[in-house]
Structures are given as structure tokens and as C-alpha cells.
Amino acid sequence: MKQTLRYDQPSCRLRVDGLPDVSTGQSADALGIITGWSLQWSGRPELEGRKDHLLALVAVVLPYARHLISGVGRPFGAVEDPVRIAPAPESGHHCLQLRSSQPDTAPLELKLDDAELTDLVRLLDQFRLDPRLQLKLDLPEPRPLRPREVLRRVPRRQRLVAPLAGALAVVVAAGVGLLLPDPPARSPQPRSVPAGPAPDAAPERQS
Amino acid sequence: MPEPSAVSASLRLPRRGLERLDLLLLCVEALDLNGGEALVWMSEQLGFSALFPNRVELWKRRCHNPLRRNTRRGDLDPAETDALIRLLCALADRLYPLLRALLTSAEPESVRQQRWELFQNRLSALLRERMNPRRVGVQTLLDAERGAALRRQLVQSLALATGTGGFERLRASLADPAA
Numbered sequence: 001m002k003q004t005l006r007y008d009q010p011s012c013r014l015r016v017d018g019l020p021d022v023s024t025g026q027s028a029d030a031l032g033i034i035t036g037w038s039l040q041w042s043g044r045p046e047l048e049g050r051k052d053h054l055l056a057l058v059a060v061v062l063p064y065a066r067h068l069i070s071g072v073g074r075p076f077g078a079v080e081d082p083v084r085i086a087p088a089p090e091s092g093h094h095c096l097q098l099r100s101s102q103p104d105t106a107p108l109e110l111k112l113d114d115a116e117l118t119d120l121v122r123l124l125d126q127f128r129l130d131p132r133l134q135l136k137l138d139l140p141e142p143r144p145l146r147p148r149e150v151l152r153r154v155p156r157r158q159r160l161v162a163p164l165a166g167a168l169a170v171v172v173a174a175g176v177g178l179l180l181p182d183p184p185a186r187s188p189q190p191r192s193v194p195a196g197p198a199p200d201a202a203p204e205r206q207s
Numbered sequence: 208m209p210e211p212s213a214v215s216a217s218l219r220l221p222r223r224g225l226e227r228l229d230l231l232l233l234c235v236e237a238l239d240l241n242g243g244e245a246l247v248w249m250s251e252q253l254g255f256s257a258l259f260p261n262r263v264e265l266w267k268r269r270c271h272n273p274l275r276r277n278t279r280r281g282d283l284d285p286a287e288t289d290a291l292i293r294l295l296c297a298l299a300d301r302l303y304p305l306l307r308a309l310l311t312s313a314e315p316e317s318v319r320q321q322r323w324e325l326f327q328n329r330l331s332a333l334l335r336e337r338m339n340p341r342r343v344g345v346q347t348l349l350d351a352e353r354g355a356a357l358r359r360q361l362v363q364s365l366a367l368a369t370g371t372g373g374f375e376r377l378r379a380s381l382a383d384p385a386a
Contacts, residue, residue, distance in 0.1 A: 010307065062372070069367040070380045071360050092312060092359070114310035118366040125372030142372075142379035144218070150383050 003031045005133065007126040009119035013040045014127060016054070021134070030134045044110060047098065056083045058124050059139065061096075065121040066142050071153045220288045222273050224381035226344070228291055229272035231368075233337070234361050235298045237329040238305050242298070249297050255290045274338045274345055292381065296374045299365045306366040327351065327358060 005016040014037065021032030034051035041047075060077040064085045067074055077084035077097075084097040092114045099107040112120065128137055151159060220228065236242030243262075250259050259265040268287055270279045283291075299306065308314075309322055331349050338345040348354045368377035 065367050066376055066379065069364050069376050070383050071364075092310070113312040114363055114366070115307045115313070116311075118307065118310065118363075118369075121367060121372075122370035125370045129371045142375045144379050144382040144384065147384045150385070 001028070003029065003132070005031060005127070005130060007123050007130075009123045011042050011116050011119045012123055014038075014123050015040075016127065016133075026134050030132055032134045034135065041110070041116075045108070047108075050101075053082055053098075053101075055137065056081065057098075058128055058137065059083075060085050061117075061120060061124055062128075062139060064094075065117070067145070067149070068117075070145055070150065072145065072149060074149075074152060218288075218378065218382040219282055219285050220381050221385065222271075223385045224383070225271045225283065225288070226274055227364075228288070228295065228381055229269045229275070230348075230361060231295055231299075231365055232269060232291070233333050234330060234358075234365060235295065235302065237326055237333055238302050239298070240329075245298060245301075246294060249294050250290075253290075253293060253297060255294065258287055258290050274342050276337060276339050278339075288381075289378065292378050293374060295365075296368050296377060299373070300369045303366065303369045306362055306369070309362050310366055323355075323358075326362075327354075330358065 001019060003018055003020065005014075005018075007014045016031065016034060016037045018031040018034040018036075020026040020028055020030045024032065026032045034054065037049060037051075037054045039047040039057075056077075060081070060083045064074075064076045067076075073087035075084065075086035080099070082099050082101065084095075084099075086095050086097075087093075088095045088111055094112045094114075094117050096110045096112055097107050098110070127133065128139065232246070235246070239245055246265065247259075247262050250256065250265060259268065267279065268283060268291060269275075270277055271281070271283050272278065309319075309326065311319075334345055334349055340346065340349075348357055364377065364380065367373065
């Protein structure tokens, strides 16, 4: 009755243990209830946990990969969440932070390079799209990023150059405008009285 | 792998997406010396012969990349772009060990540098042959230093497009709005 799903990648291996949920009529080779899992990394400590931890890992790593494929590296997961991933200061590396539910246990921080992250993403894809896994995972479908998210791809300095240069140009133009002397005021010219009759004056009758 | 006709709910890719799609295919050709042939072979294997009956039709679709020397106007049909993305993902899957070798930091720096130089040389040769050298994007990719980050980004995108969930991820990424 007990089911074990195994997925392998060059640098990591995932094993998921569970049972079919017979109350919903699942077949004997399905896995509807996760009882435990373990993730083995080459040269790193083995990770183990409950279903919630695995789902948290999937929910954080896959959206991170979705953004990364668009060239946008931004953290996913809050500091107090069980799993958090963020770009590392070194280029081509990523910090995966796992917080244990056990009290007084320091969070485990793993530094993954691009190849190890890709292995992990492929592994989690294999797991979530396995037809034997009959468990509802509330994962959003990959969607195009919003314009604001895409802007993160452009460095802030580069993004600010155009508006700052525009604002500077306006300020300089206004300053130069203020430095220009005002045109001299002209005194009003006295009007000369026309010699002839006013054009609209009525002609005098001669008797 | 779904049938070509079953490729539904497709997105129409913007010009920027078509540009990236063609550049990713070019990276596949740079990684695999026989990449052009592999593309045609994979198209037949995946059942896309109706969409791309020969290599000329395949080339015409790729010419919607605005960076090409001989670029074509207009948009591609969503079924055609989906087929091209599926082709790319399947080819990237075959090349995953090479992609991984480029991205890993576990090997000595000299070995990695040698790999990247080889990739850069092949990609530059293909870019000079097919792309418009007056475009800034092409000039950046051809530059050894300025183009390094962009080349790495392309290889990383290829690596993340592999596997069972790669197609959906890459397709969504190619439909991103322009920055």
C-alpha cells in the first residue's frame, strides 16, 4: 500500500513517501497522502520534512525560476517562512534558506549555483507533474510578468538616467531663461492729433 | 507531447519574444554543431511536419526576429510559435548536460572559461552570418565583455526551459512585455 516516488537529477535526488487516498477512490499505485520526503544533495546534508515543507519548497522555488528565466532575480518567501530563496551576492548563485519547525533550530542556508538550481527546478517539475501524484497543488500557472516586474531587469541607475536627464534639462533651460534680461520698458508715445477731420465726424452743412 | 493541433490557448508573442526565441535557437545551434539538422529532425519527430514541411519554412518563421539581416514583418501564428517553443525545449533537453556544464561552478575556473570561450566563438560566428550587425542587441552579444551577462542569461533560460515544466515557463517568459 505504501508508495514511494523517486526523482533523480545530477546533483540531487528526491524521495517522496505516501499512501493512496482510498477514500477518494485512488488506485493502488497513486499517491494522494504524503507522509514524508527527503532531498539528497551531493556533498550537502540531507533534507527531510513533512508535506507542508515540500509544498512550501515547490511554491517558492518554481516562481523564482519563472522570474529567473525572464532575467528577473528577486527573493521569494518572507524571512519567517519555512522556505525562502533569493539571489546571492555572487553572480550565478542563489541562497536557499530552510527554517525548521523545531524550536531553537537555526535556519539552514544552502548556496546553490545555477546548475544546482536548475537541477532542483527540474526535480520539482518532475514531482508536481507526475501523473501518480494525485494531490491538489495550489500553484499558479506561469504567466507573463507585469511591466513593473520586467523593469527590475534594468538596473536602477540605468532606469533613472533618462528621467533625471530630462528633469535636469528642464531645470537648466528654466535657469537660463531666468538669467536673460527683461526687455526695456517703453514709455507710452503721445498721440498726435490728426490734422484732418475725424473720419467718423459728421460733415457740417453749409447754409 | 501534445499534438500540434492541440496547442491551444496560445499566446501571440510580441516582437521581443520572437527575437529571444530565435536567439535561443541560435544558442542551441552554437552548442550543437549539427543543430540545424537536429532542428529539422526534431520537428519531424514531434509531428510538426504540417507546420514546417521543410527547412525553408522553418527558416522563414525564424526570420520574424527583428535582429535578422533579412527580417520579415508581421506576427507568427500562435500555433507556430508554440511549435517552435516545443522544438526549442526538446533540443535544450537533449543538450542539458552541456548547459549544465556551462552553468556549474564546481569545476575549475580555467575549464569553465574555456567552455564559455568556445560557446562565444560559435555564437559570434552565427550572429555575424545571420544577424544585422548594425543592431545594438547584436553588437552587445558580439562584444566579449558587454555580452557576457546576456549570453549567460540565454544559457540559463535554455536550462530552465528543459524538463517537464520547461515549456510553460519559457512560453510565459517569451510573452513578457518589453522593459
